[in-house]
Structure formats: structure tokens, C-alpha cells
Amino acid sequence: MMYIETDDIRQISVIAKNEIRKSLRGRKFLAYAVIIAMIFLLITFLPLALMDDPWNSMTSFLVAHFSFATILVILAATIFASSTYVSEFEERTALILFTRPVKRTTIYLGKFMGCFIMEAVVFIGYYVAVCSASLFLNDSPSAGQYLASLGGILLCLLAASALAAVFSVIMRKAGMAAIMTFVTMLILLSIVSGAISIATHEMPWYMLDQAMNVAFVFIPDVAKNLGLGDFDQMKGILTLAVWGAASMFMSWLLFTRKEMQS
Amino acid sequence: MSSDSPIEIVGLRKEYGQFVAVNNLDFSVKKNSFTGFLGPNGAGKSTTLKILTHLINASAGKAYLHGVDVALDPKKALSGVGTVVETPEFYTYLTPRETMRYIGEILGMNREAIASETDAILEKVKMSGWADKRIGTFSKGMRQRIALGQALMNEPSIIILDEPTSGLDPRGMAETREILKNLRNGSKDLTVVMSSHLLHEVSDLCDRVAMINHGTLLIHDETDKLMKTGDTRKIAAKLKDTPTRELIEKVSALDNVVSAERFGNDIEIGFKGDMDSRAVLFRDLGLLNAGIYGLSEEDELETTYLNLIAESR
Missing domain, CATH: 3.30.70 (Alpha-Beta Plaits)
Structure with a gap:
């Protein structure tokens, strides 16, 4: 049953709220926030300690920061989204939640929304920190360019989380779901994209790892510096949307049919 | 569906490959009864209750709660139903009070109702003293009392219990049984189905007994009548x-x-x-x-x- 009623929306927010509380009280959120903070501090301040005037141009500063964005997206999907569904079965909390008058679709959407909000909060924090630091440099991009770039990153996050959700529903153990998510997004997709580009002599824009470059192309100097000057923004956005929608549909379908075994 | 039978199972069948866990089971539970669902391990008790609570799907047949097909509209069917299936685990980062609030919010209860019911239920299951401690530190017996407590939220008219004393130490078993006895004696509009393989527990608590083996119903009658069928x-x-x-x-x-x-x-x-x-x-x-x-x-x-x-x- 895919139809959503008013009461379902209320229940989605209740479940999302609990998912956020789970992240805040658990160590995952803290660990992820610490990783992000460390990356920001190291990229920003380590060059300052090692060389004179490392940030002589805004582009080099932003490239240094944004080149890590994709791996942070993969890390977020691995830490949050890959465990969100499997944990209900593995930790047997499904016996409490699933036996309540609440649709599986509602549970699916509530949990997805909760973990996406947590991932997004951390990324928004990272962007705010990068923007704040860039104020000390000349030629800072416009607020609109930053917002468009953030929008691109959030779309990457959505697509990556949806793919992680597929592993979360398929796997029986959260640890295995996390490994599969990380390996698939970091290694397998790159191998496939690489093989296709060798065979066809062009980068496969329809692959998730390639479409994720959309986050960098809203700031023209950064895009040029990363060799993405020809990147078609609209194609990238649509590709991410298709990957996200297809993965969400597949994980939803599997989740609503998954049975609670002893 | 009969209004006198809030739980009805019609031709229910569940197969796992070649193994038939529930075999064409027909069974209805009388309103306001406390029915024991008895059978040896592997008889099909838990499978039946999991189908009733929409944790698994039947291969064939129907399960109805309040006349609503569980498979077709689980949200409506499970409204007004409290469940304790196997030994559930809780969100360890929540306290019992937060768990009750979470369940209450899912059920659509308002804040005042959640607060007052939570206090009363935690008192009933003797967990008031631990209301604000994280569940992660609790023993199995304490968790089972919380499980019973959350099943009572919003005054359900049906409670489904799957081996509620399983895995508990003797003290935990006695405490759980006492809670169930109080439940039986204290509520007029309440139908309870409780699976168990502990005969004394069923004869002590239940006014009706259904016996099942190999997924098939053997007998279903009043406990007193069944206790008199023995000859010598x-x-x-x-x-x-x-x-x-x-x-x-x-x-x-x-x-x-x-x-x-x-x-x-x-x-x-x-x-x-x-x-x-x-x-x-x-x-x-x-x-x-x-x-x-x-x-x-x-x-x-x-x-x-x-x-x-x-x-x-």
C-alpha cells in the first residue's frame, strides 16, 4: 500500500524523530561529526602550518575542501543509512514497532527521513564552516553558488542513502550492510565507470559516481580546476534523481515484503 | 466475521519451502476470553501469532482482527491490539517512559493521555522505579515487564502474547504471571491470546485453551472442560x-x-x-x-x- 494518509504523515514524523534521537544518543553521530570536523580543521589549518600563504586563491581553498565531499557522502550513507532498516530486524526492535498500527511504508519513510536529516545537518554544518572560512579570502563565490553546490551535495546524499537503504534491507547484519555500501560506492561503481570509459572513450554520465560530480560544478572555477568544465549539470541532477528514486523504490518494495524470522 | 470473535483465523497456511508450519488452521477466539494457545515446540504457535501481528505473511488463508483482514489492512486490523511477540528488544537508548511515549505517539495519543497512562502502566508492571533509566541496562525480566507495559498502551481490546514467560528466571516468570492475572481480573473488555508450552501456566491463567500440533488445531474448548476429559x-x-x-x-x-x-x-x-x-x-x-x-x-x-x-x- 503506497498511499499516504494524514495520520501516516504524523506517524512518519514520530518515527523520523526517534531515528534522529537514536543518532544523537548513539556514538555514530558523534563519530561522524568528529571525522567531518577533523577533515575541515586539517584541510584548513595544516597547510597554513606547513607553507606560506597556501590559500592564495579562493579556488585552491574550495577545491581542497570539495574534493573530499564525495567520500564524505559515501561515509554518511555507510554510517547512517546502511544500518537503519537492518537494525530493526537484527536487534529485534521490529517486534515492537512492526506489530503496531503503522504501515510499513510509513516506517520506511520515517526512518529514511530521520537518517537523511542527520546526514544533511552534518553537511550543512560543513558548508557553513567552509563558507565562513572563505570570508577571510578574496573572490568568495556568491551565496547562490554555495547554496546550489549544497543542493547538489544533498542530492548526492539522497541518492547514496537510497542505495545504502537497498543494502540495509537485503542484508541480515548491519556490519555487512555497511561494508557492502562502502565497497560498492567507493570501489565497485568506480571500476564499472572506469571500464565503461575505457571501452567507449567517454565518461559514463549515467553512473552514480560520475553524477556525484554535480556538487562541484555550480562554482565555475572549482569545476574548471577539477576538470569538470564540460559537465552537464542537468544530466547530473537527473541521473542522481533516477538513481535515488530507483533505489528508494527497490528498498521500499523489499522492506514492505520482508518478514520477521525467529 | 462474528462480532463475538475479535480474532478469527480461516484456512491459514504457512509454508517454508517443503516444511508446512501452519496447515489449514481454522480458529476463532471468543470475545473477552483469556485463551491459551498450547502446543509443543515447532507446532506452529509462533508462526500463527506472527501472521496475526503482520510480522510474516500467510501462504494461504486469512487472519482477521476485529473483522479486518490483517494482510489487507494491517494498520486498521492492529488498531486496539497490544502485542508481545517472543522476547522483543527495545531501543536501548530510550528509557521506559520514552518508550511508552514513542508507542503512544505512534498510536496517536495526546501528551496528557500518554503521560497519565505511562505512569499507571509502569506502576502496574512494577517498573516505576526504573521509569527514567535507559533500557540498555535492564535484565531480561525487566525488559519483559516493559514489553507487557507497552502492549497495554491505549487500553487495547485485544492482547496477543507469544510465550510471555519464555526465557525468564523463576522470579521473572512469577512476576509476569502476576501481571497477567491482574490483567485478566481487572479488565472487562479484553480478549487475550497467549501462546505457551507451559501447561500449568495456561491452566492457571486461561479460561479457554486451543491445542495445536503440526500446524493443525487439535482441540479448542474451555479449560475446565478439557481438564475433565482425562480419564484416570x-x-x-x-x-x-x-x-x-x-x-x-x-x-x-x-x-x-x-x-x-x-x-x-x-x-x-x-x-x-x-x-x-x-x-x-x-x-x-x-x-x-x-x-x-x-x-x-x-x-x-x-x-x-x-x-x-x-x-x-
Whole structure:
């Protein structure tokens, strides 16, 4: 049953709220926030300690920061989204939640929304920190360019989380779901994209790892510096949307049919 | 669907590959009854209750709660239903009070109702003292009490319990049983189905019993009636000294005694009769002055159960 009623929306927010509380009280959120903070501090301040005037141009500063964005997206999907569904079965909390008058679709959407909000909060924090630091440099991009770039990153996050959700529903153990998510997004997709580009002599824009470059192309100097000057923004956005929608549909379908075994 | 049967199961079947866990099961639960769902391990009890609570799907047949097909509209069917399936785990980062709030919010209760019901329920399950401690630190018995507590949120009219005392230590079992007894005695509009393989638990708590084996219903009737279907009863008389042949003959000659045999220092008495004649027997045994210090009787439900299970093999 895919139809959503008013009461379902209320229940989605209740479940999302609990998912956020789970992240805040658990160590995952803290660990992820610490990783992000460390990356920001190291990229920003380590060059300052090692060389004179490392940030002589805004582009080099932003490239240094944004080149890590994709791996942070993969890390977020691995830490949050890959465990969100499997944990209900593995930790047997499904016996409490699933036996309540609440649709599986509602549970699916509530949990997805909760973990996406947590991932997004951390990324928004990272962007705010990068923007704040860039104020000390000349030629800072416009607020609109930053917002468009953030929008691109959030779309990457959505697509990556949806793919992680597929592993979360398929796997029986959260640890295995996390490994599969990380390996698939970091290694397998790159191998496939690489093989296709060798065979066809062009980068496969329809692959998730390639479409994720959309986050960098809203700031023209950064895009040029990363060799993405020809990147078609609209194609990238649509590709991410298709990957996200297809993965969400597949994980939803599997989740609503998954049975609670002893 | 009959309004007198809030739980109805029609032609239910569940297959796991070649294995048939539930085989064309038909079964309805009388309104306001406390029904025990008895059967040996692997009989299909848990599978049936998991289908009823929408944790798994049936291969064929229907399960209805309040006349609503669980598979077609689980949200509506499970409204007004409290469940404890197996030994559930809780979100360890929540306290019992937060767990109740979470369940209450899912059920659509308002804040005031959640707060007042939470206090009353935690009192009922004797967890008030731990209301604000994280569940992660609780023992299995405490978690089971919380499980029973959350099943009571929003005053359900149906409660489905799957082996609620399973895995608990004797104290935990006794505490859980006491909560269930209070539940049985304290609520008028409440239908409870409780699976168990503990016969004394079922005979102690339930007014009706359904027995199942190999996924098929063997019998479903009032507990009292089932307890009377056993023919010859076994009573063990415990003696301080080894009984003499003469004493055994005297016991054999007592009214309604079918047989008397020595087992160590005990005499196992085969007996046929109602409660009054049993009282007469106990009096007569005392009059023998044979040094009998104890009498124990085989559970009547156990006799029926073992006979039915043996026949169904």
C-alpha cells in the first residue's frame, strides 16, 4: 500500500524523530561529526602550518575542501543509512514497532527521513564552516553558488542513502550492510565507470559516481580546476534523481515484503 | 466475521519451502476470553501469532482482527491490539517512559493521555522505579515487564502474547504471571491470546485453551472442560517410610481407586472420580495413619495435552 494518509504523515514524523534521537544518543553521530570536523580543521589549518600563504586563491581553498565531499557522502550513507532498516530486524526492535498500527511504508519513510536529516545537518554544518572560512579570502563565490553546490551535495546524499537503504534491507547484519555500501560506492561503481570509459572513450554520465560530480560544478572555477568544465549539470541532477528514486523504490518494495524470522 | 470473535483465523497456511508450519488452521477466539494457545515446540504457535501481528505473511488463508483482514489492512486490523511477540528488544537508548511515549505517539495519543497512562502502566508492571533509566541496562525480566507495559498502551481490546514467560528466571516468570492475572481480573473488555508450552501456566491463567500440533488445531474448548476429559488421574502419596504390601492393598481397596503401586517411598494411585470423591480419598488416606506427608496430583490439562499430542503424531 503506497498511499499516504494524514495520520501516516504524523506517524512518519514520530518515527523520523526517534531515528534522529537514536543518532544523537548513539556514538555514530558523534563519530561522524568528529571525522567531518577533523577533515575541515586539517584541510584548513595544516597547510597554513606547513607553507606560506597556501590559500592564495579562493579556488585552491574550495577545491581542497570539495574534493573530499564525495567520500564524505559515501561515509554518511555507510554510517547512517546502511544500518537503519537492518537494525530493526537484527536487534529485534521490529517486534515492537512492526506489530503496531503503522504501515510499513510509513516506517520506511520515517526512518529514511530521520537518517537523511542527520546526514544533511552534518553537511550543512560543513558548508557553513567552509563558507565562513572563505570570508577571510578574496573572490568568495556568491551565496547562490554555495547554496546550489549544497543542493547538489544533498542530492548526492539522497541518492547514496537510497542505495545504502537497498543494502540495509537485503542484508541480515548491519556490519555487512555497511561494508557492502562502502565497497560498492567507493570501489565497485568506480571500476564499472572506469571500464565503461575505457571501452567507449567517454565518461559514463549515467553512473552514480560520475553524477556525484554535480556538487562541484555550480562554482565555475572549482569545476574548471577539477576538470569538470564540460559537465552537464542537468544530466547530473537527473541521473542522481533516477538513481535515488530507483533505489528508494527497490528498498521500499523489499522492506514492505520482508518478514520477521525467529 | 462474528462480532463475538475479535480474532478469527480461516484456512491459514504457512509454508517454508517443503516444511508446512501452519496447515489449514481454522480458529476463532471468543470475545473477552483469556485463551491459551498450547502446543509443543515447532507446532506452529509462533508462526500463527506472527501472521496475526503482520510480522510474516500467510501462504494461504486469512487472519482477521476485529473483522479486518490483517494482510489487507494491517494498520486498521492492529488498531486496539497490544502485542508481545517472543522476547522483543527495545531501543536501548530510550528509557521506559520514552518508550511508552514513542508507542503512544505512534498510536496517536495526546501528551496528557500518554503521560497519565505511562505512569499507571509502569506502576502496574512494577517498573516505576526504573521509569527514567535507559533500557540498555535492564535484565531480561525487566525488559519483559516493559514489553507487557507497552502492549497495554491505549487500553487495547485485544492482547496477543507469544510465550510471555519464555526465557525468564523463576522470579521473572512469577512476576509476569502476576501481571497477567491482574490483567485478566481487572479488565472487562479484553480478549487475550497467549501462546505457551507451559501447561500449568495456561491452566492457571486461561479460561479457554486451543491445542495445536503440526500446524493443525487439535482441540479448542474451555479449560475446565478439557481438564475433565482425562480419564484416570494419577496421585502420588509421599510417605516417610517404604510402604508395606499390606498398606498398598489397603489403598487399592479405597473407593474410586483403580490401582496402587509402590515407587520408592511413594505410592502411585490411579484414581477415577470427581472433586468430592477426591476429597473422600484424601480423608481416607489420612485415616490409614501410614505416615503420608504429601500428596501431588498430575496436572489434568497435561493428561489431555499429552494424549492429544500422542494421537496427532
